[in-house]
Amino acid sequence: MRVALFVTCVNDAVLPSTGVATVRLLERLGVEVDFPAAQTCCGQPQFNTGYREETVPLVRRTVRAFEGYDHVVVPSGSCAAMVRHHYGSFGAEVPGAAGLAPRVHELTEFLVDVLGVTDVGACFPHRVTYHPSCHGLRLLGLGERPRRLLESVKGLELVELPGAEECCGFGGTFAVKNPDVSAAMGADKIGNALATGAGVLCGADNSCLLHLGGMLSRQGAPLRALHLAEILASTEEEPWR
Structure with a gap:
């Protein structure tokens, strides 16, 4: 099973500790995680404000970055939703965009639905x-x-x-x-x-x-x-x- 982390630009630029925590968590569960360095913004800000043409290069780059992976884990519901619900509309402009969508999982979906776990061995007494x-x-x-x-x-x-x-x-x-x-x-x-x-x-x-x-x-x-x-x-x- 080939798994990649899509860290998202907000996490990468502002709160990288979330990306680090995601990798630590998945590796503790026995998942080997790749981090494709070509990844960047998913295009959600541009798409949501009506700049569809400007979104296309970002969709194309994202699709290429995650080619060949069985699962792409995203610690962000909004970015996961962008790929899953809107990338399909770029099918004619970006071959492979629709194919990426079903391979993208928000973190909790991946843990519960793909790995089949709810107890991840965490301790947080708060x-x-x-x-x-x-x-x-x-x-x-x-x-x-x-x-x-x-x-x-x-x-x-x-x-x-x-x-x-x-x-x-x-x-x-x-x-x-x-x-x-x-x-x-x-x-x-x-x-x-x-x-x-x-x-x-x-x-x-x-x-x-x-x-x-x-x-x-x-x-x-x-x-x-x-x-x-x-x-x-x-x-x-x-x-x-």
Whole structure:
């Protein structure tokens, strides 16, 4: 089984620890992971803002970067959704685009559906609440996969997030074009997260977590935003600080 990591540009540029955690986690489960150096942006920002022509070279580059792999693991629901749900529309312009889509898996999908595991041998003795991002929730239909993985982590106390299915307000360029509305939505999400008494706000999309984490940091709130991969990669010997 040939497996590649599609780290995504947000993780690569801003939060590389998520990519490192994903590789550590998969290798602990016996998966040998490649990292094609030719990978870059999937084209989602351009596609979502109507620049289809500018998206084509990025789709073409992504398809070429991941040729020959059985599975491509993505620690980002939004980027996985871009490939799975929109690459097929580039079929005439980018041969192979439609063929890549079914080989792409968001991290929790790969763990639960492909590897068939929910207990990944993690230990994270903290109170955690989980925010399901819109792309993972609605486009990918991740459902209970992230929760099942978190519930199997030794020492972790998972608490319900009120209004969990409501958007956090990031929405890519939505946050740039509608900053006041975006901030108000983020404030609602943060208020609900703080009400749980959790020490960690967990998610599977760092775009959402950057939005919420930035707001939490500016408030000096006693709550840290952390990607799911970093929790699942944690062990007793390597405690989270």
